[in-house]
Amino acid sequence: MIIVEDVHYSYDGIYTALRGASLQIEKGERVAIMGTNGAGKTTLIKHMNGLLRPQVGRVIVDGVDAKFLSIAELSRTVGLVWQNPDHQLFLDSVKKEIEFGLKNLGFTPEAAEEQCVKTLQNLGLEGFAERSPFALSGGERKRVALATVLATEPQVLALDEPTIGQDAHQKELLARMLMDLNERGRTVIVVTHDVEFVIENFPRTIAMAEGRIVADGSTAAVLSNDDVLERCSLTPPQLTVAARALHRLFPQVSERLSLLSELEDVVSEILGGMT
Amino acid sequence: MALVEFADFSFKYLGADFLALRKVSASVNEGEYVVITGPSGCGKTTLCRAINGLVPHFHRGYIAGNVYVDGQNTREATVAQLASKVGLVFQNPANQLVTLNVEKEIAFGPENLGVEPQEVRKRVEDIIDLLNLEHLREKHPHEMSGGEQQRLAMAATLALKPKVLVADEPTSNLDPKSAELILGIIAELNKRNGMTVLLVEHRLDLVAKDASRVLLMDRGQIVADGPPRDILPMDISMEIGVGIPKATQVYRRLQAKGIELGRVPLTGEELAILVGEVHRL
Amino acid sequence: MSFLEVFQYTRQASLVHDLDPRSKMILAFTLAFISLLFLNIIPLIIILMTMIPLLVAAKSLQRWARSMKGMSYLLLFIVIFNTLLSTVSNPFSHSIALAIRLLALMTSFSIFFLTVHPDQLAQSLIQMRVRFEFAFAMSMAMRYVPTLGQEAYAIMDAQKARGVELDKGNILKRIRNIVPIIVPLIIVSIRRALSVAESMESRGFGASGNRTYMELLRFRRRDWAVMFVSLIVLIGSIYIRFFVPLPSWMLFQLPF
Numbered sequence: 001m002i003i004v005e006d007v008h009y010s011y012d013g014i015y016t017a018l019r020g021a022s023l024q025i026e027k028g029e030r031v032a033i034m035g036t037n038g039a040g041k042t043t044l045i046k047h048m049n050g051l052l053r054p055q056v057g058r059v060i061v062d063g064v065d066a067k068f069l070s071i072a073e074l075s076r077t078v079g080l081v082w083q084n085p086d087h088q089l090f091l092d093s094v095k096k097e098i099e100f101g102l103k104n105l106g107f108t109p110e111a112a113e114e115q116c117v118k119t120l121q122n123l124g125l126e127g128f129a130e131r132s133p134f135a136l137s138g139g140e141r142k143r144v145a146l147a148t149v150l151a152t153e154p155q156v157l158a159l160d161e162p163t164i165g166q167d168a169h170q171k172e173l174l175a176r177m178l179m180d181l182n183e184r185g186r187t188v189i190v191v192t193h194d195v196e197f198v199i200e201n202f203p204r205t206i207a208m209a210e211g212r213i214v215a216d217g218s219t220a221a222v223l224s225n226d227d228v229l230e231r232c233s234l235t236p237p238q239l240t241v242a243a244r245a246l247h248r249l250f251p252q253v254s255e256r257l258s259l260l261s262e263l264e265d266v267v268s269e270i271l272g273g274m275t
Numbered sequence: 276m277a278l279v280e281f282a283d284f285s286f287k288y289l290g291a292d293f294l295a296l297r298k299v300s301a302s303v304n305e306g307e308y309v310v311i312t313g314p315s316g317c318g319k320t321t322l323c324r325a326i327n328g329l330v331p332h333f334h335r336g337y338i339a340g341n342v343y344v345d346g347q348n349t350r351e352a353t354v355a356q357l358a359s360k361v362g363l364v365f366q367n368p369a370n371q372l373v374t375l376n377v378e379k380e381i382a383f384g385p386e387n388l389g390v391e392p393q394e395v396r397k398r399v400e401d402i403i404d405l406l407n408l409e410h411l412r413e414k415h416p417h418e419m420s421g422g423e424q425q426r427l428a429m430a431a432t433l434a435l436k437p438k439v440l441v442a443d444e445p446t447s448n449l450d451p452k453s454a455e456l457i458l459g460i461i462a463e464l465n466k467r468n469g470m471t472v473l474l475v476e477h478r479l480d481l482v483a484k485d486a487s488r489v490l491l492m493d494r495g496q497i498v499a500d501g502p503p504r505d506i507l508p509m510d511i512s513m514e515i516g517v518g519i520p521k522a523t524q525v526y527r528r529l530q531a532k533g534i535e536l537g538r539v540p541l542t543g544e545e546l547a548i549l550v551g552e553v554h555r556l
Numbered sequence: 557m558s559f560l561e562v563f564q565y566t567r568q569a570s571l572v573h574d575l576d577p578r579s580k581m582i583l584a585f586t587l588a589f590i591s592l593l594f595l596n597i598i599p600l601i602i603i604l605m606t607m608i609p610l611l612v613a614a615k616s617l618q619r620w621a622r623s624m625k626g627m628s629y630l631l632l633f634i635v636i637f638n639t640l641l642s643t644v645s646n647p648f649s650h651s652i653a654l655a656i657r658l659l660a661l662m663t664s665f666s667i668f669f670l671t672v673h674p675d676q677l678a679q680s681l682i683q684m685r686v687r688f689e690f691a692f693a694m695s696m697a698m699r700y701v702p703t704l705g706q707e708a709y710a711i712m713d714a715q716k717a718r719g720v721e722l723d724k725g726n727i728l729k730r731i732r733n734i735v736p737i738i739v740p741l742i743i744v745s746i747r748r749a750l751s752v753a754e755s756m757e758s759r760g761f762g763a764s765g766n767r768t769y770m771e772l773l774r775f776r777r778r779d780w781a782v783m784f785v786s787l788i789v790l791i792g793s794i795y796i797r798f799f800v801p802l803p804s805w806m807l808f809q810l811p812f
Contacts, residue, residue: 036450037421051713072719080717086747087707088714090739104719134743139315148718165366165447167314167477169516193450196480196521235451238480238521242543249551260521264528267550271534324754333757355763363758369703370751373696375675382770387760395770417702428755435759 001027001062001156001187002048002078008056009043017043019211020057025189027155030182032198032219033191035208036233041191044208045158048189050074062155076105079154083161085145089133094125094144097133098151105152119151139170157181158189163197175201195237199223199258207232220256239263246270276346277302278471279326279439284340285495286321286330295321297495298340303488305438308465308472310482310503312517313492319475322492323443326473327361328354345438359388362437366444368424371431372416377408380416380427384435402430406460422453429460439471440464446481458482480520483507483541491517504539522546559630562616562623562666565673571778572614577672577680579779579786586786587664591657593797597649598806600656607663616670620663627662631655649810674698679773688767696752704745711740 002025010016017040025031033041046052047059050071059066062077082088091097095116102112120126123143128136133144149157157178163171178201182188192198198205198219205219209231215222222228224240236244243257243266250270257263279302286296296318303309311319324330328349331338342349345360365371374380378399385395403409406426416424425445432440442461446454462485464470476482483489489506491499493515499506506512507523508530522540529536536553540546567573572580587607594600611617638651672680678691712722715736722733756762796802 036452046713049717051716071716072721075717075719082710082714084710084744086744087711087740088718088736089743090736101718137316165444165477167516168518169314172516195451196478233450233452235455238543240543242522242525242546245544245547246550249547250554260524260528263521264525267525267529267546268532268534270550271529271553327758329754329758333754353763354757355760358758358760358763363755365751365755367751370748371755373699373752373756375673375695375699378770379675383761384759386768386770387763389764389766389768392768392770392772395768399770415702416699417706431759 001025001029003060004044004047004057005060006057007044007047007054007059009047009052009054017211018047018054021208021211021213022057023206023213023216025156025187027187028182028185029204030178030188030202031190032202032205033189033208034193034195034198034205034232034234035214036193038210039208039232040211041208042160043211045080045160045189045191048074048156048158049078049080051080072105075154076152077154078156078158079149079152081146081149081157081159081162083164085141088145088148089141092132093130094120094133094136094147095129097144098148101148102151107152115151115153119147122150123147138165154186156187156189158191160191161193162190163192163194171197193234195223195234199237199239200260203258207234209233218256220258224255277343278305278345279303279473280343281322281325282341282343284325284342285338286325287337288321288334289336291336294495295336296325299495299497301490301497301500303439303471303473305471306465306469307488308462308486309474309488309490310479310486311473311475311490311492312477312479313498314516316494317492317515318495319492320443321495323363323441323473323475325349326357326439326441327363328352328357329363355388358384358437359435360437361439361441362432362435364425364429364432364440364442364445366447368421368428368448369416371428372424375415377403377412377414377427377430380431381434384431388435398434398436402433405433406430420453421449422456425449425453425457426460429457433464439473441473443475444477445474446476446478454481458485461485477518479503479507479518480522480542483520483523484545491515503541507541508539559623559626561626562620562662563669565670566616566619567673568615568671570613570615570671572610572667573671574778575671575782576773576775576779577668577676578684578773579775579782580668580672581680582783583786584664584668586790587667588661589790590793591660591664593793595650595653595657596802596807596809597653597656598808599802600653600660604656604660604663607660607667610667611663611670614667614671616666619670620666623662623666624659627659631658634658646809646812648812652810676773679769679771682769683773689762700748704741707744708737708741711737711744714740 004021004023007018007021009018021044035041043052047054050066050069061074066074089097091100098116098119099112102115120129125143125147133141162174178188202219205222206213207215207222207228214231215225215228223236229236239257242263243253243255246253247255253266281299281301284296284299285294287294311322313319321330325342326344332354344357349357372380374383381399381402382395385398408427408430411419411423446457458481461472465472474482483503486503489503490497491506491512499509499511507519508527512519520541522543522545525546526536526540536549538549540549591603611620635651635655638654639648642650644650674695678695681691682688720733720736
């Protein structure tokens with residue numbers, strides 16, 4: 001679905017953000033891109049919808065080289081959701097906000113209205129159509145920003161740091177929504193440094209440092225690799241820490257646990273029958 | 276006498292429909308490390324601002340009850356007067372840095388309060404030393420990483436020599452390593468310098484092990500108050516949906532199945548140790 | 557825009573940098589005033605030449621030269637148009653003189669801006685009894701310029717991804733396309749301002765009229781010397797301008 005081939009990019013010719021990044025993401029995958037700030041994560045996803053164009057290498061989206069497509073055209077396939085919803089909200093009603101993107105991307109006014117209603121329903125924002133986005137709470141504005149992207153029904157959804165400042169319940173809702181979209185065939189990419197969120201919900205992780213992809217594989221494997229964690233300034237998730245500590249005492253325990261239920265089962269087995 | 280005391284305190288922001296805080300009562304003694312947590316909108320942020328007087332002096336609204344800091348009623352003191360007792364660190368590092376260099380930033384607070392120039396200089400040097408900011412001296416805040424900015428923000432707050440450090444989600448915008456560093460500094464300040472700490476945080480797995488007390492809030496009220504190992508495994512914690520450490524969640528689930536670990540683990544290592552102990556029996 | 561480089565502070569260890577910003581302010585105003593006194597080519601060139609050693613002392617000659625190069629198109633434009641539209645006799649000569657005068661004015665202020673850090677400027681205003689809040693607002697604005705710039709780029713990215721095309725269309729369309737950028741920028745700035753205000757308030761901003769300052773600017777002997785010399789030069793120049801008939805070679809004008 002998305003192929004990145006040896007892409008190099010530097011800002012203003014001074015700051016090199018990407019030094020030869022290559023990856024392939026298939027349709028329907030759930031992938032997390034992790035790494036320090038400045039590792040190139042955001043630069044990488046900006047290449048997927050054409051906001052940035054590779055200076056060396058190429059990006060292929062759904063079989064077509066991105067250089068032949070405009071940002072608007074690419075945005076129909078790859079929807080980027082930003083961390084700060086206030087960076088895009090500027091109209092006086094939620095409905096207009098959602099229809100704005102739809103119309104710019106080529107939807108007819110009738111189709112736009114239909115999509116808008118549908119999306120508001122899907123995100124539990126039915127009563128919000130006529131409300132001004134500026135009068136909404138932070139969490140509500142985030143949902144509206146998400147709605148503006150989901151309304152265009154892009155095949156790929158890429159979210160930039162969606163869990164910052166969210167409480168446990170909100171993170172759970174987000175995870176469920178992303179799982180739901182994924183089950184319906186959408187590709188979901190998340191850029192984050194929230195290791196706990198990733199290990200529970202994303203089977204594949206691409207770890208980056210200094211503009212390069214340092215590791216690309218199963219999340220449990222990547223996040224238990226000390227070298228990778230060190231280079232990418234990440235800390236291991238609690239599950240991994242527990243798994244390793246248990247492994248030291250009980251070698252039969254796998255160091256690569258990724259679900260809470262797995263950890264529970266493992267401990268139950270060890271202490272099986274003991275009360 | 277408690278250092279911070281909430282006495283039946285209620286507050287509603289001007290123009291709001293609901294009370295942000297409802298008859299909150301709690302005392303915090305010197306030297307405690309209190310973690311405040313709860314779902315979005317539970318009043319944690321309002322609570323923080325009520326301690327240094329931003330509520331009600333900066334954020335107007337309807338107020339009932341009192342808050343006392345070191346014996347002083349916050350309704351009668353100004354925010355500036357409380358500034359030398361309470362240091363408040365906020366979530367966004369960049370919005371706390373208002374000057375063009377490190378020295379000026381740290382000096383900002385004491386200068387505002389009319390501290391003698393030599394004393395200001397001394398505090399600046401001491402704090403640069405304490406928080407390892409020497410290599411950043413000449414940098415513009417824009418040239419610093421999020422973690423460095425937050426460290427500077429903390430330094431600027433500590434320059435006022437407060438007795439209480441209140442931090443409202445100080446690590447939310449930071450990457451894991453920087454978050455660890457900042458929380459490490461806070462824990463050190465508490466352990467070594469006896470600083471009283473009130474910290475708002477969602478990710479309890481990062482702070483539960485250093486805290487002496489957890490305040491659970493929901494819809495403007497304190498619903499649970501006690502040591503982390505008592506509070507976190509409680510049903511109420513699961514119900515209101517806070518970020519209970521995975522190790523503690525496993526403890527609960529095992530308990531439900533009849534497997535008893537003895538003590539409550541807060542980290543992965545503690546869990547492993549406990550399993551080891553129980554296994555050996 | 558590169559001609560603006562001559563108004564940008566750079567950190568250097570130089571005699572001029574070490575002077576108190578207030579004496580430099582007087583120096584700059586004096587030099588500017590003198591530049592305005594004369595409108596003949598030779599005197600203006602002389603005045604410009606006297607500023608060169610100051611630039612050298614400030615270790616900023618190359619910067620100045622680069623800026624002047626950047627100015628060359630503007631100067632050419634001024635000279636041509638002024639020559640064509642002027643009503644005085646010898647319009648070309650007059651235009652050249654105006655161009656040199658412009659250079660001299662810019663250079664006199666550049667000596668100030670090249671060697672005075674924004675914080676020092678704020679501090680000198682404060683010590684000249686400007687209210688703290690105003691001087692501070694000025695340095696805070698400088699502090700937030702890069703941050704705001706970054707925010708603007710982030711907003712542009714977000715809106716481009718929604719199909720807003722910032723580089724296409726006629727003038728009218730382009731102006732309309734500014735709205736999706738400006739509105740979020742203003743809103744975000746207001747939210748930021750409230751957040752910053754909370755932080756400042758929490759650190760006692762505006763607490764008392766007796767604010768202290770860790771670093772105070774103090775006039776030294778060299779600053780008094782600069783003030784004294786500036787005064788002498790100023791008085792001397794005024795005297796020469798109004799009371800001393802200049803030798804004819806100084807009044808030289810180009811024949812057209």
